[in-house]
Amino acid sequence: MSLDDLKKIPYGKTSIELKNISLAFGGVKALTDVSFDIKKGEVFAIIGPNGAGKSSMLNVINGFYKPTSGLINFAGTDRNAMEPEFAAKSGIARTFQNIALFKGMSTLDNLMTGRLLKQKQNFLMQALYFGPVEKEEAEHREKVERVIDFLDLQSIRRTPVGSLPYGLQKRVELGRALAMEPEILLLDEPMAGMNVEEKQDMSRFVLTVNNELKTTIVLIEHDMGVVMDISDRIVVLDYGKKIGSGLPEEIRDNKAVIDAYLGVSDE
Amino acid sequence: MIYKETGQYKSSYKSDHAIFPLIQDKIAFSTLMFIAFLVIPFVINSYWEKAILVPFLIFSLAAIGLNILTGYCGQVSLGTGGFMAVGAFSTYKIMTYFPDMNIMIIILISGLITAGVGILFGLPSLRIKGFYLAVATLAAQFFLVWLFNKVPWFYNYSDTGQITVSERLMFGIPVTGASAPPYATYLFCLVLVVLLGFAAKNLIRSKIGRSWMAIRDMDIAAEIIGVPPLKTKLSAFAISSFYIGVAGALYFAVFLGAIEVTESFDIMTISFPVLFMIIIGGLGSMLGSFLGAAFIVTLPIGLKFVMVDMVGMSAVTAKHFEITIWGLLMIIFLIVEPHGLARLWSIAKEKLRRWPFPY
Numbered sequence: 209m210s211l212d213d214l215k216k217i218p219y220g221k222t223s224i225e226l227k228n229i230s231l232a233f234g235g236v237k238a239l240t241d242v243s244f245d246i247k248k249g250e251v252f253a254i255i256g257p258n259g260a261g262k263s264s265m266l267n268v269i270n271g272f273y274k275p276t277s278g279l280i281n282f283a284g285t286d287r288n289a290m291e292p293e294f295a296a297k298s299g300i301a302r303t304f305q306n307i308a309l310f311k312g313m314s315t316l317d318n319l320m321t322g323r324l325l326k327q328k329q330n331f332l333m334q335a336l337y338f339g340p341v342e343k344e345e346a347e348h349r350e351k352v353e354r355v356i357d358f359l360d361l362q363s364i365r366r367t368p369v370g371s372l373p374y375g376l377q378k379r380v381e382l383g384r385a386l387a388m389e390p391e392i393l394l395l396d397e398p399m400a401g402m403n404v405e406e407k408q409d410m411s412r413f414v415l416t417v418n419n420e421l422k423t424t425i426v427l428i429e430h431d432m433g434v435v436m437d438i439s440d441r442i443v444v445l446d447y448g449k450k451i452g453s454g455l456p457e458e459i460r461d462n463k464a465v466i467d468a469y470l471g472v473s474d475e
Numbered sequence: 476m477i478y479k480e481t482g483q484y485k486s487s488y489k490s491d492h493a494i495f496p497l498i499q500d501k502i503a504f505s506t507l508m509f510i511a512f513l514v515i516p517f518v519i520n521s522y523w524e525k526a527i528l529v530p531f532l533i534f535s536l537a538a539i540g541l542n543i544l545t546g547y548c549g550q551v552s553l554g555t556g557g558f559m560a561v562g563a564f565s566t567y568k569i570m571t572y573f574p575d576m577n578i579m580i581i582i583l584i585s586g587l588i589t590a591g592v593g594i595l596f597g598l599p600s601l602r603i604k605g606f607y608l609a610v611a612t613l614a615a616q617f618f619l620v621w622l623f624n625k626v627p628w629f630y631n632y633s634d635t636g637q638i639t640v641s642e643r644l645m646f647g648i649p650v651t652g653a654s655a656p657p658y659a660t661y662l663f664c665l666v667l668v669v670l671l672g673f674a675a676k677n678l679i680r681s682k683i684g685r686s687w688m689a690i691r692d693m694d695i696a697a698e699i700i701g702v703p704p705l706k707t708k709l710s711a712f713a714i715s716s717f718y719i720g721v722a723g724a725l726y727f728a729v730f731l732g733a734i735e736v737t738e739s740f741d742i743m744t745i746s747f748p749v750l751f752m753i754i755i756g757g758l759g760s761m762l763g764s765f766l767g768a769a770f771i772v773t774l775p776i777g778l779k780f781v782m783v784d785m786v787g788m789s790a791v792t793a794k795h796f797e798i799t800i801w802g803l804l805m806i807i808f809l810i811v812e813p814h815g816l817a818r819l820w821s822i823a824k825e826k827l828r829r830w831p832f833p834y
Binding site: 342353 | 675677678683691696700759
């Protein structure tokens with residue numbers, strides 16, 4: 209089981225390595241020959257202008273897209289592509305750029321879906337709903353309540369998420385990913401559309417998860433202030449190509465990155 | 476003031492997750508069960524049995540089945556009539572081959588057979604959604620009815636093409652056939668509905684129900700979480716068809732006694748009414764399945780009572796009116812309250828909580 213392999217990797221060593229990943233949809237090249245590695249326990253940011261292929265990169269990591277060429281080394285094993293279910297079972301959780309919550313369900317139920325893979329009782333037992341099933345439900349509920357506690361979601365436990373404001377929905381989505389107890393957490397623009405206070409809250413949550421649960425964070429974000437403050441390492445994409453990578457200070461002084469963001473002057 | 480949960484604290488996750496967390500609901504449900512099991516059997520007569528109670532119970536079961544598939548898992552189906560026919564004909568064939576088998580077991584096996592057929596017709600659901608899936612299930616409806624009509628083996632080569640139930644006993648009392656007393660058929664259906672109703676509610680509030688709703692609300696996110704779409708959709712088709720199959724078996728064996736497939740399991744007599752039941756009752760609500768079934772079953776009786784007996788219209792005119800009113804109500808419900816009677820009930824509860832104060 210690769211979740212166990214992943215857990216055995218010491219902190220600070222490579223857990224996922226992407227080797228020469230290319231992804232094309234017909235003639236459109238979303239990613240071209242991108243390579244980088246993600247180390248266990250770090251906050252890793254993927255940045256770049258709009259349409260640079262950041263979300264595509266996340267979709268490759270959790271198996272939603274299959275790369276046209278290249279290899280993914282996940283926990284020491286080379287693979288051509290990941291599978292969504294395999295990724296979920298191997299401890300990869302994610303949130304989406306456009307919130308992808310289950311709108312008809314309550315906050316609590318949304319978070320409980322994060323526990324689905326860990327619930328083992330079969331459907332006949334669930335239909336009878338006695339002893340073991342009740343115990344299992346209560347165990348997972350307890351785990352979910354910890355997440356609710358951590359993210360301050362107590363007051364909206366029973367509210368259908370469709371009726372929640374945007375910022376809270378983002379938080380519930382983070383909660384659902386956390387309920388999976390992931391080893392690696394992929395966050396696709398977790399702070400998009402938030403005001404400063406909400407961004408501060410979200411940054412605090414992300415850092416606490418990283419510090420206390422030692423979860424690896426892979427983050428896409430447009431707010432450079434946030435990115436420079438909270439990430440350990442950064443990779444920069446532009447038009448599907450890697451144009452820079454390294455520590456935040458290195459990125460800040462990287463000529464290619466500045467050109468990509470600010471444009472190249474004619475002189 | 477009538478509905479207040481003040482002071483009802485939950486100290487364990489188990490009690491918080493109960494089917495009836497409020498004491499008022501518990502009392503109401505127990506009273507209902509007391510009346511259903513211990514009062515009605517003693518006062519029931521043949522009219523109440525045949526016109527209201529037994530059809531209500533059977534259609535409740537069918538509505539629960541369709542609600543699992545459409546309301547909880549989001550897969551639209553118009554094949555209810557066809558699947559009920561599978562349940563009915565399975566019962567008939569098992570009855571002919573195993574004359575000594577207990578009727579309860581026969582009906583449950585018929586449900587399992589229907590579940591198998593449901594899985595088969597659920598396979599396209601992985602590829603197609605919404606309208607297109609509805610058309611695929613419509614094909615199931617027409618194909619199954621055609622099959623039971625065209626292949627004489629299913630109706631034991633009888634000249635009329637009808638199938639007729641033979642008398643079967645439960646604890647020495649006949650529950651099928653012409654001589655079955657009203658209380659026996661009623662209690663037989665009631666026991667099945669209560670047991671299967673609880674089973675459905677349990678499924679919905681545990682892991683499998685949450686996977687269905689996840690697929691319904693956002694299938695991409697569900698897949699990323701690790702919900703396998705094909706397996707989940709097929710499980711919904713199987714369990715939904717099981718309920719519909721049992722309903723079909725009861726419809727044939729206990730309710731009608733003799734059926735002709737094109738007439739009894741037509742899309743207009745079964746598939747659409749059951750779909751209306753869950754829309755009017757409330758998509759994705761157990762209570763809604765029962766309310767919808769009660770509404771659709773009693774509406775014609777109520778309208779007939781008002782129009783023929785009170786106003787003095789001719790029965791034919793009243794029948795025309797009935798269809799019109801039916802259609803009108805459908806449209807009104809879809810526009811005004813798409814979540815159906817169950818939603819109206821929860822609004823009423825909210826109001827009762829505050830009554831007599833507006834805030």
